[in-house]
Amino acid sequence: MKDQDIIELARKQQPMHALSQAFYRDPDIYEKDIERIFMRSWLYAGHQSEIPNPGDWFLFEMAEESVIIVRTTEGGINALLNVCRHRGSRICVEQSGCSKRLTCRYHGWTYDLEGQLKAAAHMDESFDKSEIALKRIHAELLDGMIFINFAREPASFDPVRDGLTSCLRPYRLENARVAYRQSYPIKSNWKLAVENYSECYHCGPAHPEYSKGHGIAVPGVRSGEIGRQVLARAEACGLSDQMVNCMYLQSPGFGADFSYDRYPLVRGHISGSEDGSPVAPLMGDIRDYDGGATDLQVGPVTFGLMYCDHVVIYRFTPLGKDTTDCDITWLVNGDAVEGKDYDRDKLIWLWDVTTEADKLIIERNAAGVNSRFYQPGPFSSMERYTWDFLEWYLEAMKQPMGEDKPAVWPAAVSAN
Numbered sequence: 001m002k003d004q005d006i007i008e009l010a011r012k013q014q015p016m017h018a019l020s021q022a023f024y025r026d027p028d029i030y031e032k033d034i035e036r037i038f039m040r041s042w043l044y045a046g047h048q049s050e051i052p053n054p055g056d057w058f059l060f061e062m063a064e065e066s067v068i069i070v071r072t073t074e075g076g077i078n079a080l081l082n083v084c085r086h087r088g089s090r091i092c093v094e095q096s097g098c099s100k101r102l103t104c105r106y107h108g109w110t111y112d113l114e115g116q117l118k119a120a121a122h123m124d125e126s127f128d129k130s131e132i133a134l135k136r137i138h139a140e141l142l143d144g145m146i147f148i149n150f151a152r153e154p155a156s157f158d159p160v161r162d163g164l165t166s167c168l169r170p171y172r173l174e175n176a177r178v179a180y181r182q183s184y185p186i187k188s189n190w191k192l193a194v195e196n197y198s199e200c201y202h203c204g205p206a207h208p209e210y211s212k213g214h215g216i217a218v219p220g221v222r223s224g225e226i227g228r229q230v231l232a233r234a235e236a237c238g239l240s241d242q243m244v245n246c247m248y249l250q251s252p253g254f255g256a257d258f259s260y261d262r263y264p265l266v267r268g269h270i271s272g273s274e275d276g277s278p279v280a281p282l283m284g285d286i287r288d289y290d291g292g293a294t295d296l297q298v299g300p301v302t303f304g305l306m307y308c309d310h311v312v313i314y315r316f317t318p319l320g321k322d323t324t325d326c327d328i329t330w331l332v333n334g335d336a337v338e339g340k341d342y343d344r345d346k347l348i349w350l351w352d353v354t355t356e357a358d359k360l361i362i363e364r365n366a367a368g369v370n371s372r373f374y375q376p377g378p379f380s381s382m383e384r385y386t387w388d389f390l391e392w393y394l395e396a397m398k399q400p401m402g403e404d405k406p407a408v409w410p411a412a413v414s415a416n
């Protein structure tokens with residue numbers, strides 16, 4: 001599809017309706033999604049506790065791209081593109097590792113942890129190693145969470161950090177630890193996965209386990225008396241009673257969205273677990289259970305579920321036009337010991353069953369959306385937030401390709 005046709009299609013989209021089929025099927029629209037959305041947005045890469053020591057690294061992989069997230073000798077964090085400056089081979093091929101130097105196995109070019117080329121055999125005398133380094137993209141830390149951005153000049157991350165600092169502080173996520181991380185590949189376009197995450201219209205039919213304890217699944221509970229009681233208890237429990245919402249078209253910069261939205265748990269639940277009881281020690285400075293949970297969002301495709309005793313981070317990224325990676329991280333307090341302070345199976349139970357159910361309904365949605373008989377239908381009032389996401393997405397699609405096109409470029413930026 002030509003770019004002008006994509007722009008026209010985005011302009012013609014009916015508000016509060018599902019998207020036209022081409023947005024899920026057309027390969028040119030998928031390419032535009034990558035260029036206009038994923039190359040310009042802040043994306044969750046992982047938590048700093050996954051790379052505690054110099055030389056520790058893990059890979060962030062999305063579409064055709066692969067990024068080495070590495071702890072430097074000085075303790076900073078670099079996001080280096082996993083593309084050798086010789087003939088382009090991938091350098092790191094496992095998902096994670098620890099190495100003092102990064103060596104490409106094709107012809108042995110070797111880089112230090114800053115990405116600087118240090119060794120290359122049999123090159124002629126005029127070859128200057130000091131002029132060659134792995135390309136580097138922007139990386140920022142938000143309370144121990146590593147966010148990256150491929151754009152040469154991304155929207156500033158400062159408003160995200162400033163806007164969320166006081167809400168996140170009590171959890172002390174910089175001291176948290178990854179208890180478990182798992183990828184759930186979904187056979188669907190990435191937008192269907194984000195659309196599904198953004199509404200709870202489906203929670204009743206699809207998620208009995210989740211709906212049992214989460215007030216968000218029941219219309220009106222959040223803004224009612226029980227919601228007010230949760231916020232009134234926040235301070236005594238060591239939590240913030242602030243809420244922030246700077247999402248999508250309201251965000252301070254493209255791809256630099258953020259929100260923190262606390263709502264009540266119901267039926268005596270105080271955590272996100274099978275029976276609603278705690279599954280790990282209280283996090284950070286939190287002193288007690290307030291009976292609530294938080295929906296966190298950072299950037300357009302990273303979401304968090306914050307309970308007083310654990311935090312779950314979701315990230316949706318495309319692996320291809322019809323495959324999406326749903327990457328989930330479970331964080332607990334840094335000093336919590338598995339088997340003693342928490343049971344891993346109990347910790348992950350709720351969001352594992354919920355994600356398996358979501359995977360199924362998203363894949364069924366994808367199958368129907370790809371039918372020649374698919375016709376976009378109207379949204380309910382419970383899908384308002386999904387429309388906020390789509391409205392922002394369509395605005396991005398209305399921008400011509402090539403203009404203000406983000407370039408991957410070595411940027412002298414690293415998180416410290």
Ligand code: FES
Pocket residue numbers: 084085086087088089104105106107108109
């Ligand atoms: S492609 Fe990496 S050393 Fe040749």
Ligand SMILES: [Fe+2]
Pocket residue numbers: 196197202203206207354358
């Ligand atoms: Fe769901």
